[in-house]
Amino acid sequence: MGLLQFPLKELHKELGASFGEFAGWEAPMVYRSTVKEHLAVRENAAVFDVSHMGRLLIRGPDAYEFLQKMVPKELGKVKELSMSGPTALLNERAGFKDDVMLYRFSDEEWLMVCNAVNREKVKAWLAQWRGRLGMRVEILDRTFDLAMLALQGPRSAEYMERLGAQADVLDLKMLQFHPQAEVAGEKTFLVSRSGWTGEDGFEIIAEPEAAGRIFKRLVELGVEPAGLAARDTIRLEVGFVLYGHDIDEETNPLEARYWVFTPGKTGYVGYEALREAMRKGVKRVRLALKMKKKERGIPREGHKLYIDDVEIGRVTSGNYSPVLKRGIGMVYVDAGHALVGLEVEVEIRGKRYRAKLDDFPLLKR
Numbered sequence: 192m193g194l195l196q197f198p199l200k201e202l203h204k205e206l207g208a209s210f211g212e213f214a215g216w217e218a219p220m221v222y223r224s225t226v227k228e229h230l231a232v233r234e235n236a237a238v239f240d241v242s243h244m245g246r247l248l249i250r251g252p253d254a255y256e257f258l259q260k261m262v263p264k265e266l267g268k269v270k271e272l273s274m275s276g277p278t279a280l281l282n283e284r285a286g287f288k289d290d291v292m293l294y295r296f297s298d299e300e301w302l303m304v305c306n307a308v309n310r311e312k313v314k315a316w317l318a319q320w321r322g323r324l325g326m327r328v329e330i331l332d333r334t335f336d337l338a339m340l341a342l343q344g345p346r347s348a349e350y351m352e353r354l355g356a357q358a359d360v361l362d363l364k365m366l367q368f369h370p371q372a373e374v375a376g377e378k379t380f381l382v383s384r385s386g387w388t389g390e391d392g393f394e395i396i397a398e399p400e401a402a403g404r405i406f407k408r409l410v411e412l413g414v415e416p417a418g419l420a421a422r423d424t425i426r427l428e429v430g431f432v433l434y435g436h437d438i439d440e441e442t443n444p445l446e447a448r449y450w451v452f453t454p455g456k457t458g459y460v461g462y463e464a465l466r467e468a469m470r471k472g473v474k475r476v477r478l479a480l481k482m483k484k485k486e487r488g489i490p491r492e493g494h495k496l497y498i499d500d501v502e503i504g505r506v507t508s509g510n511y512s513p514v515l516k517r518g519i520g521m522v523y524v525d526a527g528h529a530l531v532g533l534e535v536e537v538e539i540r541g542k543r544y545r546a547k548l549d550d551f552p553l554l555k556r
Contacts (some may be wrong), residue, residue, distance in 0.1 A: 197242050198338050198399035199406060206416050213419055214307035216243040220418045226513045229424050231415035232388050233514060233554075236344030238409045239417050245310035246333045246396065247303045249317070253326040255298040260324060261317065262293065263444075263452030263459050269295045274366040274383060279444065279451040280316060281461030285468060286440040289313050290432065290451060294368055294383065302333075302381075306434045310334060320460065337380055338402035342409065343392035343425075351393055353412055354405070356382070360393070368394075375408045377401035389429035389552050424510045427519060430479060430551025436492060437477065437507045437521050446473045446523070476529035479549040480506065480520035480537070488544035490520035490537050497536045497543070503528040506537070512553060518546075519553050 194217040197203065203210075208219035219240060222228065231237040249258065259266050264278040276292035289309040294302035305313045314330060321328050342350060352361055354375040360382050363369060368383035379397040386392045395405060410416055423433070432438045432449060444451050445468050452465065480490055490509030495502050509520035520537075531550050536543040 195243070197240055198335075199240055199242065199403045202403050202407060203240065203416075206410065208416070208418060211419075214243060216307060218243060218419050219416075220420045222416045222418055225418075225420040225424060228415055228417035228421035229513045231417065232344045232390060232421065232425055234345070235413075235415070236342060236346045236350050237415040237417035237421070238406060239341040239343065239419075239422055240338070240406065241341050241394075241422075242334075242338045242399075242402075243307040244334075244339055245303075245305040245307060245313060246337055246339065247305065247310075247314065247317070248300070248331040248333050249303055249328060250300040250331070251326070251328040252299060253328050254301055257321065257324065257326040257328045258293065258301060260459055261320060262291070263456060263461065263465070265453035265456045266293070266295070269293070271295055271297055272368055272370070274368060274385060276366075277449075277451055279449075280313060281444075281459070281465065282440055283461060283464060284440075285443040285461040285464035287434070287438045287442055287444075287447075288316050288440065289434060290438065290449070292385075294381065296370065304339075308435055333380075336398070337396050338399045340395040340397075340402055340406055341387070341392060342395070342414065343386070343388040344390050344414075347391045347393055350409060350412055350414055354408060363393075375405050377405055379405075387429075387431060388425045389554065423508075424513065427508055427510050427521060428512055428514060428551075428553050430521065430553070432477075432521070433508055443468050443473070445469065446475055447477045449477075472526070474526055475504070475523045476526050477507075477521065477523055478529060478531065479551045479553055480509070480522045480535075480546050481515065481549045481553060482518040482537070483545040483547065484517060486517065486544045486546065488537060488539040488542070489518040490522075490539065490546070494520075495538045496522060496524065496546075497538060498528070498533075503535065514554055518544075520546075522548070524548065 280288035363384040504524035
C-alpha cells in the first residue's frame with residue numbers, strides 16, 4: 192500500500208517543496224530551508240499544511256456523555272464554539288492512546304483532531320468503547336474530504352485581516368472557533384484560533400479546493416510556506432510532544448508532565464491507574480535539555496545522559512534550535528535527577544558533550 196497523499200500536493204510541488212514520509216503520508220518537509228521557515232514563525236508568520244492530522248466528527252444524542260468518559264479533561268466547562276485541549280485518550284493503565292484536541296459545536300456534535308499515526312487506532316478505540324458503554328454516537332472520519340491549514344506567528348491576525356477575514360474570525364479569542372467562516376472569499380468548515388507553536392495562530396479547515404486557494408493567497412501576501420521539518424523544530428522549542436517518541440501507551444501524563452487531565456474529575460477511562468500513579472509517584476520525568484554554548488553536538492532520540500559514570504536518562508526528541516543557535520532536546524530523566532539547571536553530559540556517537548537540564552519553552556524571551 193502506497194503513502195497517503197496530501198490533497199494540496201500539486202500546490203506544494205509548485206512552491207518548491209521537497210517531500211518525505213511521515214506517519215504513512217507523503218508530506219511536504221521543506222520549501223526554502225527549515226531555519227528560514229522556523230524563524231518566520233517566530234518573527235512574522237508561516238503557513239503549514241497539516242492535512243495529515245486526523246479529523247473525526249463525533250455526534251449523536253450521547254456525544255457529550257461519551258466524550259466525558261473517554262477524555263480526562265472536564266468538558267462541562269467547555270462552551271459551545273470553544274476548544275478543549277490538549278487532552279488525551281488514555282488506556283486502562285493511564286498510558287497515552289493519543290493526545291487530541293476537541294472542538295465543541297454543541298452537546299451532540301464535537302470534532303476530535305488526533306495525530307496522523309493514530310487515526311485508525313483512535314477510531315477503533317472510540318468504536319470499542321461506544322459499544323461497551325452502549326452510547327448513541329456516530330463517528331465520522333472527515334480526514335480525506337477536508338484539508339487543514341495552520342497559520343502561525345506573531346503577525347497571524349494581521350494576515351488574516353489582509354485575507355479579508357470578517358470580525359467573527361478576527362475577534363476569536365484563544366481556543367475559540369467559528370464554523371463556516373469566510374476567509375479570502377472562501378467558505379470554510381471552521382476557523383479556530385490556537386498557538387501550538389508558542390505564537391498566535393489560526394487553523395483553517397476547509398474543502399481542499401478552497402484550502403488550496405487560501406494557502407496560495409497567504410503565500411502571495413508574504414507568508415512563508417513551512418514544512419513538517421520546521422514544525423518539528425518549532426514544537427521542540429516550546430515542549431510539545433511527538434507521539435511514538437515522547438509519549439506512547441507505556442507513558443502516563445505524570446511522567447510526561449503533560450496536563451491533559453482536570454484534577455478532581457473521576458470516572459474516565461484510565462482514571463484509576465492515573466490516581467494510583469499519583470499515590471505512588473513516578474520513576475522518571477520529562478524535561479528539556481539545552482546544550483552548552485559552543486558545544487556542536489545535536490542530541491537525538493536514544494542518546495544517553497550521564498553524570499560521571501551514572502546514566503540518568505535518555506533523549507526522546509532532539510534537534511537544532513534556530514532561536515537559541517544550539518542543540519536542544521526532550522528527555523526523560525530519573526526522578527531523583529530531575530532538577531532544572533543540573534549539568535549533565537550527552538553521549539553522541541561515542542563522545543560526551545556538555546549540556547544542562549532545563550524547562551520548556553526554550554526561547555530567549
